[in-house]
Amino acid sequence: MLEIKGLKVKLEEEDKEILKGVDLNIAPGMVHAIMGPNGSGKSTLSYVLSGRDGYVVTDGSATLDGVDLLSMAPEERAAAGLFLAFQYPVEIPGVGNMTFLRTAVNAQRKARGQDELSAGDFLKVVREKAKSLKIDAEMLKRPVNVGFSGGEKKRNEILQMAMLEPKMCILDETDSGLDVDAMKLVAEGVNALRSEGRSFLVITHYQRLLDHIKPDVVHIMADGRIIKTGGPELALEVENNGYADILTEVA
Template sequence: MLNIKDLHVKLEEEDKVILKGVDLDVPAGAVHAIMGPNGSGKSTLSYVLSGRDGYEVTAGAATLDGADLLVLDPEERASAGLFLAFQYPVEIPGVGNMTFLRTALNAQKKARGEDEVSAGDFLKLIREKAKSLKIDADMLKRPVNVGFSGGEKKRNEILQMAMLEPKMCILDETDSGLDVDAMRLVSEGVNALRDAGRSFLVITHYQRLLDHIKPDVVHIMANGRIVKTGGPELALEVENNGYADILEEVA
């Protein structure tokens, strides 16, 4: 599904190299986790994949189902099936949550040559999905993420994911700022979307989230590279011993 080869990335504005040859292969239906210390390049990887400005790819490739992601605009990547759940979802005053989601959904459908969703069908769909994430009607009507608590923002990300039904979901520290209950809710939302045709890349600092969203593969990222790959037990090792041992081992 997602294939990253020897990806090198630097900041556009300064001579700072962040990713120094990332290789990653997430097959269809798989859940991969990336863990790593602060500054290892995890969030940069998610931004580069989703097409945020400010980064320059100096070498390497990233494809989604064989299509070159790096030449696409962010909206084209979204229509191709890529979704990034933001670490810090953006507040957009004046744009209603529902208007936003309907515009996004129909824009993607249009880009893929599919029929747009009618207002009635959309309403039915969003109510159903919102309910399971305990998002009430008031939250749907409010401007995007404005006045939402940390937990509400993350739930809103998962709602968007559920509505847009992407093939490849990247979760960037979705557990940050969540209490235990919110974490369970968000994880349930993600698990409900697990499907043979859908892959996940879960970026996190803590093993805790991986108790709820069980990964098939865990990668350790450090200094702009993936330095170790293993099963779920790798996450437990990090939780118990920190990164120091692993980093020493691969150094």
């Protein structure tokens, strides 16, 4: 599904290398988690994959089902099936949440050569999916993320994911700013989307999200590289001992 080879990335505005050769291979239906200390390059990886400005790829490749992601515009990557749930979802005053969702869904359908959804059909689907995430009609009417609580913003991200039905989902610190109940709700939303054809990359600082979204593979990232890969037990090791042991061990 997602294949990253020797990916090296530096900042556009200063000569600082953030990713120093990342290799990652996620098979269809698998859930991978990336953990790592602050500044290890986890979020940068998610931005570079989704096409945010400000980064320069100096070496390596990233493909989604064999298609080169890095040469595509962000909207093309989305249409190809990539989705990033933002760590800090963006507020867009003046754009209604519903308008935003419908514009996005129909833009992707158009890019894939499908017919646009009618307003009625769209409404039906969105209401059903919103309900399971406890997103009420009021939240759908309000401008995108404006005045939303931290939990509402993250649930809104998962709603977008559910509506867009991507095949590769990247969750960037989706647990940050969430209380236990909100985290459970978000995790349930994610788990409901798990399927054979859909893969996940879950970026997190803490093991607790992984109690709810069970990963198949856990990677530890430090200083722009994946330094260790293992099963779910690796996350527990981090939870119990911190990163220090692993960093020393690898060094």
